[in-house]
Amino acid sequence: MWLHIDPRANEPIYLQIVQGIKGATAKGVLAPGEKLPSVRELATEFAVNHNTVAKAYQELERDNVIEVIRGRGTFISIEPSPTNREERLKDMRMSLSTWFVEAIHLGLTEEDFINLVRDIIHEWNLDREMSE
Amino acid sequence: MWLHIDPRANEPIYLQIVQGIKGATAKGVLAPGEKLPSVRELATEFAVNHNTVAKAYQELERDNVIEVIRGRGTFISIEPSPTNREERLKDMRMSLSTWFVEAIHLGLTEEDFINLVRDIIHEWNLDREMSE
Amino acid sequence: MWLHIDPRANEPIYLQIVQGIKGATAKGVLAPGEKLPSVRELATEFAVNHNTVAKAYQELERDNVIEVIRGRGTFISIEPSPTNREERLKDMRMSLSTWFVEAIHLGLTEEDFINLVRDIIHEWNLDREMSE
Amino acid sequence: MWLHIDPRANEPIYLQIVQGIKGATAKGVLAPGEKLPSVRELATEFAVNHNTVAKAYQELERDNVIEVIRGRGTFISIEPSPTNREERLKDMRMSLSTWFVEAIHLGLTEEDFINLVRDIIHEWNLDREMSE
DNA sequence: GTGGTCTAGACCACG
DNA sequence: GTGGTCTAGACCACT
Numbered sequence: 001m002w003l004h005i006d007p008r009a010n011e012p013i014y015l016q017i018v019q020g021i022k023g024a025t026a027k028g029v030l031a032p033g034e035k036l037p038s039v040r041e042l043a044t045e046f047a048v049n050h051n052t053v054a055k056a057y058q059e060l061e062r063d064n065v066i067e068v069i070r071g072r073g074t075f076i077s078i079e080p081s082p083t084n085r086e087e088r089l090k091d092m093r094m095s096l097s098t099w100f101v102e103a104i105h106l107g108l109t110e111e112d113f114i115n116l117v118r119d120i121i122h123e124w125n126l127d128r129e130m131s132e
Numbered sequence: 133m134w135l136h137i138d139p140r141a142n143e144p145i146y147l148q149i150v151q152g153i154k155g156a157t158a159k160g161v162l163a164p165g166e167k168l169p170s171v172r173e174l175a176t177e178f179a180v181n182h183n184t185v186a187k188a189y190q191e192l193e194r195d196n197v198i199e200v201i202r203g204r205g206t207f208i209s210i211e212p213s214p215t216n217r218e219e220r221l222k223d224m225r226m227s228l229s230t231w232f233v234e235a236i237h238l239g240l241t242e243e244d245f246i247n248l249v250r251d252i253i254h255e256w257n258l259d260r261e262m263s264e
Numbered sequence: 265m266w267l268h269i270d271p272r273a274n275e276p277i278y279l280q281i282v283q284g285i286k287g288a289t290a291k292g293v294l295a296p297g298e299k300l301p302s303v304r305e306l307a308t309e310f311a312v313n314h315n316t317v318a319k320a321y322q323e324l325e326r327d328n329v330i331e332v333i334r335g336r337g338t339f340i341s342i343e344p345s346p347t348n349r350e351e352r353l354k355d356m357r358m359s360l361s362t363w364f365v366e367a368i369h370l371g372l373t374e375e376d377f378i379n380l381v382r383d384i385i386h387e388w389n390l391d392r393e394m395s396e
Numbered sequence: 397m398w399l400h401i402d403p404r405a406n407e408p409i410y411l412q413i414v415q416g417i418k419g420a421t422a423k424g425v426l427a428p429g430e431k432l433p434s435v436r437e438l439a440t441e442f443a444v445n446h447n448t449v450a451k452a453y454q455e456l457e458r459d460n461v462i463e464v465i466r467g468r469g470t471f472i473s474i475e476p477s478p479t480n481r482e483e484r485l486k487d488m489r490m491s492l493s494t495w496f497v498e499a500i501h502l503g504l505t506e507e508d509f510i511n512l513v514r515d516i517i518h519e520w521n522l523d524r525e526m527s528e
Numbered sequence: 529g530t531g532g533t534c535t536a537g538a539c540c541a542c543g
Numbered sequence: 544g545t546g547g548t549c550t551a552g553a554c555c556a557c558t
Contacts (some may be wrong), residue, residue, distance in 0.1 A: 003181065010188050010203050012532080012533060012534090013533080013534075014533080014534090019230055019529090021232065022233050022234070022237055023230075023233045025195060026233045026236040026237060026317070027236075031555095037544075038545065038546080039545080039546060039547095040544090040545090040546090048225065048534085048535085049534060049536070050533045050535095050546095051535075051536090051548095052533080052534065052535085054546070054547075054548095055534095057545090057546080062458075064235075065533070067193050067272055068545090068546065068547095069272055069543095070271070070276065070277070070529095070541090070542055070546075071541090071542045071543035071544075071545050071546080072542095072544095072545065072548080073544090073545060073546085074543075074545085076218055080237065080473060082217070082237055082238050083480060083483075084480075084483075085238055085239075087479075088234065089238060092231055092234060092235065092238075092248075092250070093252060095227070095231060096231060096248070096249060096252050097255075098151050098155075098226075099153045099224055099227060099228060099255065100182070100249075100252060100256065101151065101154050101158050101251060101256075102154065102220070102224060103224065104158040105157075105158060105197065105214060105222060106194075106214050106217055106220060106224075107212075107213065107214065107217075109549090110253050113249070113253070114246065114249060114250065114253070115248060116224075116225070116228070117228060117232075117249050118231050118246065120225060120232060120234060121245070121246070123542075124232065138469070139465050139466070140463055140465055144466060144556080144557060145466070145557080145558075146557075146558090170558090180558080181557095181558050183557095183558065184558060187557085187558095193557080214557095265531075273541095275541060276543090277539080277542080278542080279543085283497065285402060285496050285503055286497050286498065287497045289501075290497050290500040290501060293494070305422065312543080313542095314540080315542095315543065316543055319543090327501070329501065334522070337533090344501065344503075346501060346502050346503065349502055349503075352498070353502060355493055356499065356502075356512075357512070357516060359495060359511060360492075360495060360512070360516050361516050361520065362415055362419075363431060363488055363491060364513075364516060364517060364520065365418050365419045365422045365520075366418070366484065367422075367488065368422040368490060369418055369459075369461070369476065369486075370478050370484060370485060371421060371478065371481075372541045374445055374517050377513070378510065378513060378514065378517070379494070379511050380488075380489070381492060381496075381509070382446060382495060382510065384489060384492050384493050385496060385506050385509070387493075388493065388496065388497075408547080408548060408549090409549075409551090410548080418542095420552080434529080434530065434531080435530080435531060435532095436529095436530090437530090444549080444550090445549060445550045445551070445552095446531095446550095447533095447549075447551090448548080448549065448550085450532075450533095451548090452553095453531080462531090464531065464532095465556030465558095466530075466531075466556085466558065467529075467530050467531080467555055467557045468529090468530065468557095468558070469529090469530060469531085470530085470532095472530080482529090486549095490555085502533070503529090529557105529558085530557080530558075531545095531555105531556090531557090532554105532555080532556080532557105532558105533553100533554085533555075534546080534553080534555100535551100535552090535553080535554105536551105537544090537549105537550090537551095537553080537554100538548100538550080538557100539548085539549080539550105540546105540547080540548080540549100541545105541546090541547085541548105542544100542545075542546090542547105543544090543545080
């Protein structure tokens with residue numbers, strides 16, 4: 001399965017689902033047009049409440065990642081077209097900036113940090129190739 | 133002042149203080165051994181609850197960024213020696229990985245993302261030079 | 265064809281059919297007395313469930329837009345004579361009022377809103393002339 | 397009170413709250429910066445579940461109508477700056493267009509419809525003046 | 529005290 | 544069977 005949930009993590013479960021599905025679509029594990037498990041299927045599969053999954057799906061729909069077709073189910077969007085692009089880019093800058101400071105505190109140099117980022121991307125690509 | 137608090141931000145205030153102080157020490161605005169304002173001073177200065185500042189100071193002490201000397205006050209640590217290094221690096225990887233996925237969804241390429249990181253570091257350096 | 269169905273839209277499919285047929289009769293594309301496709305024909309043509317089409321036809325019959333003649337088929341009503349006129353006018357007022365508030369929130373002035381309405385009517389007339 | 401809830405209406409309760417608050421801010425009954433009742437206060441006042449109110453507040457926050465300040469409460473936004481403006485304008489056009497067709501079916505002329513809109517705006521202004 | 533999240537279980541509209 | 548909404552009641556983080 002392309003999703004992992006840790007109910008004990010600090011990250012809210014519904015956000016773990018959101019990020020898991022975003023990650024899976026970014027990797028191509030979930031292709032545009034593909035059908036997602038129903039809210040209740042996913043809920044029983046991961047032993048969480050169906051409302052939690054529903055909240056995640058609604059968030060994904062607002063972000064144009066998925067599409068709900070009434071009575072038929074939920075599907076990966078054909079054309080993502082992200083919403084609130086500017087705002088989300090700003091949030092990203094803020095967060096990355098904070099993490100960079102954290103890295104400095106952990107004794108990393110600027111080059112170390114960039115290499116860490118490169119490494120993460122590299123690992124992500126390996127992961128993607130494996131899942132193809 | 134080397135600290136900015138936005139009570140309306142999503143980031144909890146106590147974390148804003150933590151990150152603000154971490155950022156200031158990383159930039160050299162706050163030097164090792166330097167005395168920090170007392171909990172109550174900082175609280176009145178930024179119009180936040182003193183419990184909030186206290187919580188931030190506790191977090192900073194756990195991270196070895198500051199040292200509390202009873203009866204004397206709070207000071208920037210001489211030797212940081214970060215705690216939980218491995219765990220915090222892991223958190224950083226996770227978060228950066230999540231942000232990378234977000235970037236992909238916003239239409240950025242891998243190079244775009246690395247350039248964004250470079251840009252953030254560059255900006256941070258400019259900021260640091262100005263504050264010297 | 266005088267009907268367009270988008271299964272991905274928020275609007276329920278059966279309402280899309282209702283409104284499509286109402287629009288077509290209002291434009292004169294469908295003339296009074298004209299025969300409509302059967303439930304099953306329309307259902308296969310637009311690849312929707314025939315229950316969905318049936319529901320739309322029922323709604324249209326209740327609104328006196330169409331008439332079902334047993335064994336012969338379904339026809340556009342000769343004399344519309346709308347039912348529940350008062351109630352439907354009230355619903356319309358409520359909805360338009362809500363949309364006006366939305367317009368204010370989107371930064372439109374009162375004149376902007378009226379001009380928008382004029383524009384919609386104008387466009388609708390162009391559309392009607394083309395389909396003649 | 398500037399809010400009316402009808403639990404028996406077709407409109408979901410949380411949307412009634414959303415629209416009620418949008419209407420109140422558009423009328424100036426709720427001024428920028430003003431504090432809203434807490435989620436639980438509003439919930440008990442209108443005898444609905446607090447989750448329902450929370451859902452409404454979250455929707456309003458996404459629309460930049462209100463701002464949540466952690467631990468302090470919820471306030472009307474200083475600068476609204478609507479999100480998804482284009483998309484919402486498109487939705488508005490669609491809906492107004494549909495209502496216009498409905499009006500034609502109810503026997504209204506184009507001028508009648510525009511006058512209805514004018515009337516609604518007029519009534520809204522009277523309402524606003526009364527609440528000042 | 530504030531809002532945010534989650535569960536359990538229910539009902540509804542739609543297809 | 545699909546998702547959407549609502550209730551009742553619980554726990555948590557933050558101020």
